[in-house]
Amino acid sequence: MNAIIQTEALTKTYAGGRGKKPFTALSNVSLTVNEGEVMGFLGPNGAGKTTAIRMLLDFIRPTSGHAQIFGKDVREHSIEIHKRVGYLPGELNLWKNETSLNIVRYFMRVRGGGDMAYVRQLAERLEFDLNKRIREYSTGNKRKIGLIMALMNRPDMLILDEPTSGLDPLMQQVFNQLMHEFKAEGKTVFVSSHVLGEVQEICDRVAILRHGKLETVETIQNLTHVDFRWVTLTYKEPVTIADKLTALAGVSSLEVNGNVAKFRMNGDFNPLLEVATNQYVVNMHIKEPSLEEVFLAFYGDNGKEKSNKTIAQAKNSPVMEVVS
């Protein structure tokens, strides 16, 4: 499989000044994104995702390490790389008095041509009016024009920084479809997000970044098959067996509210069923953990360091608390 993005010990340190200490935004990040892959780049705000993306696009230069896209150094061959890359920044700022159409035409001219019919097709799918001035658009609409501009030259790779923030659920579905279509063409997507649910649908793998360090790279399947479930038991009468439930191995985060007991369950269900049926059960609901919960389980509570734990450890730890 061809590596489309390859970074090696990519580091960015900002010099201090005016009493500020030097700040390392990204530290020794080595990452490979393969051809035809949708790679999620996840981490909380300030983790260094945007810094990494800006280095990939040669907006900022690494303090040490290097990066390649399409096998070419991002510094030396930035122009060739940019011809084949579509980019959506985390915060899209365009010229407020210009219409989207004017900006699209400008970008097409810079790229040496483009397919306006395809642009209109994208605009139609995203229900976007190209004729308004940028200052007239809502946040969601600004994301839409950003997506159109990222896709309009039919690039070989997309670099998207928080692409769905501000999009309504329907448009998020359209975005997901667009990404599936893009991937179906064998193209590559590198998408950053701090909302894990957004990338769960489209990503093959995710890289998790924290405090500028790459914590792990995992497939979505591995991340989502974490060995715990959220269990909600609804009883006919108010819950009286809370103590017994708490005493069970694998049960944590128990909340009792009248007839309803909700808790997190690790391990086998048989011991639970033996205890739970001491009262008349009306309903039992079992829910898979969301990627957010997996993410938080991986990171640990209150943002404290659990970085030396592997995903496998995170999966099996019965004491790990989910903070939501």
Add this chain to the structure above:
Amino acid sequence: MIGTVLMETLRRSWKQMVYWGMGMAVLAFYPFLMMPSTPEGFEQYAEIGRSLPEGVLAMFGLNDVAIIGTPEGFIGYSFFGYILLVLAVYAVIAGLNVSAVDEDNGSMDMLLSLPLPRWHIITEKVLAYSLMSVGIALFAFIGFLFGAQIAGDKLNLSWERYLISTLSIVPGTIFMLAVTAFIGTLVRRRSNAAVLAGIFIFASYVLNVVGGMSNTAFAETMKGFSFFAYLNTSTALKEGVAIASALTLIGVSIALTVGAVALFERRDVSV
């Protein structure tokens, strides 16, 4: 593609050029309305000039009072005496637009994500705004032509003389544009760049005035550091462009643009 940024900058800014140009045309035309109708009237202006202290005259760029005693000197001084100060404002605004504005508001990221070398952005924008400063000067030329119709026989100047004279304001404008563009790439933030460019203009103006007031060699040398000193304010209509001065300003402007490119190529783009 080469020239795309240039054309886009012209497309976006031509209206501002027209507005500034119309203002220049009015300023060029206005002195003709104020021009005395008799030789005695001119002499009265010269007398007023002679009664003023040397420092005040230097502040207004009037080193030779006798010059306003002639129609050419009067019109020339009434326009060229302060016009570079006005155009410096345009030059600062344009210079900020070269990189600082886009960098400050974040749109530079989108531009640089395109297959567009950084040096294209700087050079093509400087070129576009330089062309527009020529356009603004041409509006002033039109103002002069209209004024000449009013003046009739009192001024015996050809249209070529008016044209060359008005073009003499271009090198100073381009110089200030290049200075601001350079500062913009250096400090990145629009507000900081604007303040520094303003300080530069003020310092240049002071050097020009002080240099004009004092007859010492030192003062004369210091005056050479002011771009205001490179425009013949009172003799522009009579003598046209001082070629050496114009070439000096253009040369320094090119050097500053090259410096701005070098700075912008090497550094990080701010968020």
